[in-house]
Amino acid sequence: MTKSICVVGLGYIGLPTAVMFANHGVKVHGVDLNPAAVKSIQEKQLHIEENGLQERLNNAVDGGFLTASTTPVVADVFIIAVPSPINPDNTANLEYVRLATASIVPYVKKGDLVILESTVPPKTVENIMLPELIKSGLEIGTELYVSHSPERVIPGRIFEELVNNDRIVGGINQKSAELTKELYETFVQGAIHITDATTAELVKVMENTYRDVNIAFANELAKMAEKLDVNIWEAIKFANYHPRVNVHFPGPGVGGHCIAVDPWFLVELGGDTAQIIHLSRHTNDSMPSYTAQKTQAILNQNGIAGATVAVLGLAFKGNVDDMRESPSTIVIDELHKLGLTVISHDPHIKENKHATQTQSLDEAVENADILLFLTDHNEFKSLAAATVKSKNKIVFDTKNCLNRSQWEQAGFQFHLLGDAKN
Numbered sequence: 001m002t003k004s005i006c007v008v009g010l011g012y013i014g015l016p017t018a019v020m021f022a023n024h025g026v027k028v029h030g031v032d033l034n035p036a037a038v039k040s041i042q043e044k045q046l047h048i049e050e051n052g053l054q055e056r057l058n059n060a061v062d063g064g065f066l067t068a069s070t071t072p073v074v075a076d077v078f079i080i081a082v083p084s085p086i087n088p089d090n091t092a093n094l095e096y097v098r099l100a101t102a103s104i105v106p107y108v109k110k111g112d113l114v115i116l117e118s119t120v121p122p123k124t125v126e127n128i129m130l131p132e133l134i135k136s137g138l139e140i141g142t143e144l145y146v147s148h149s150p151e152r153v154i155p156g157r158i159f160e161e162l163v164n165n166d167r168i169v170g171g172i173n174q175k176s177a178e179l180t181k182e183l184y185e186t187f188v189q190g191a192i193h194i195t196d197a198t199t200a201e202l203v204k205v206m207e208n209t210y211r212d213v214n215i216a217f218a219n220e221l222a223k224m225a226e227k228l229d230v231n232i233w234e235a236i237k238f239a240n241y242h243p244r245v246n247v248h249f250p251g252p253g254v255g256g257h258c259i260a261v262d263p264w265f266l267v268e269l270g271g272d273t274a275q276i277i278h279l280s281r282h283t284n285d286s287m288p289s290y291t292a293q294k295t296q297a298i299l300n301q302n303g304i305a306g307a308t309v310a311v312l313g314l315a316f317k318g319n320v321d322d323m324r325e326s327p328s329t330i331v332i333d334e335l336h337k338l339g340l341t342v343i344s345h346d347p348h349i350k351e352n353k354h355a356t357q358t359q360s361l362d363e364a365v366e367n368a369d370i371l372l373f374l375t376d377h378n379e380f381k382s383l384a385a386a387t388v389k390s391k392n393k394i395v396f397d398t399k400n401c402l403n404r405s406q407w408e409q410a411g412f413q414f415h416l417l418g419d420a421k422n
């Protein structure tokens, strides 16, 4: 029998997951507290950008397999995919997870399965979810099954990765894990590995922390390379030819709602033990200010005072429309603190979400003394330098996403983060 699923949280993970099950003939009901998100899904309008989402949403809604509302419904399976952010003091905010769990309690019935997909600190299922679920009156583990199956997909390639990535399933007991595995086999072609809930929680946070620490290492090396007269991008490329080396890349900072957030869960849990993790967070968080200061230094070298900076790219990374925890907003704040004027542009952020933003690239660059590229959108990579008409011809590329010789041929003075050869 095909089970019915209620997905709580229709954001970057919940919506693609809901759509994916619906496209495989499963009756799915999506729930979001935001009535505007619910309305847009009912009307097949996207409130987030993701490759392949529109056509899959159309199929799901037109086929009658996906409905949405602001409150849960009775179902066989509940998938929770709500935010798990950090508070201003970097401690975990698990209120959304707790409230989402509480919201399904009136709707769960004997034999149901509850799956948490949100990334959470180890022990959240045990300490936050189970005390809520027990209020259903059902016996946990025999009448109500519970597991953590962390999402591990990368924005921009969500559908490809939902199908092909291996999946970790951590049950509160074996039966919960097996039921969860069976469910995801609906569309997952990667291997599905079974473990306990706390291990699954740690695995997911560990993966993102590995990436954060590795990027911090690359950012430290980039700063050193500038003093050594070495191009760090070239050096990393060569180092990565070694079969056991995989150094990540520097940049203007680490953004998004995962890599910049999850390591703090381990810092909170680990205290003094989590030293490398803690230091890496600080190194990565220092990059927006470093980028702003370098921009100022380039302007000083050129004797330009009271400058206007065209910030190109507001999204936290290339080819997504997501500005959550984006380093760009901090870079802009830092540029303002230095007394610089900023005008920004991002081809993926359609509404003006930042006070400095313009929808026109030409308008962003026309009065600019320097073009500061902060994200590696394809639109920027393929930009013909000769067509860019800015006031002063200076470029600062923080993502190694531009073709240096093309920009130099077009008369631009070219600067690259992590490369002193300018």
Ligand code: SAJ
Pocket: 119, 151, 152, 153, 154, 155, 207, 208, 211, 215, 248, 249, 250, 251, 252, 253, 254, 255, 256, 257, 258, 259, 316, 317, 318
């Ligand atoms: N970044 C660098 N240097 C790099 C790679 C990334 O500075 O070498 C920056 C990006 O520009 C961006 C940030 O890091 O600002 C994060 O980007 P990302 O592409 O590393 O990761 P996310 O946040 O889009 O997605 C990650 C993924 N985790 C891993 O690759 C281990 C994804 O698989 C997870 O599902 C996702 O977090 C999540 O939801 O947790």
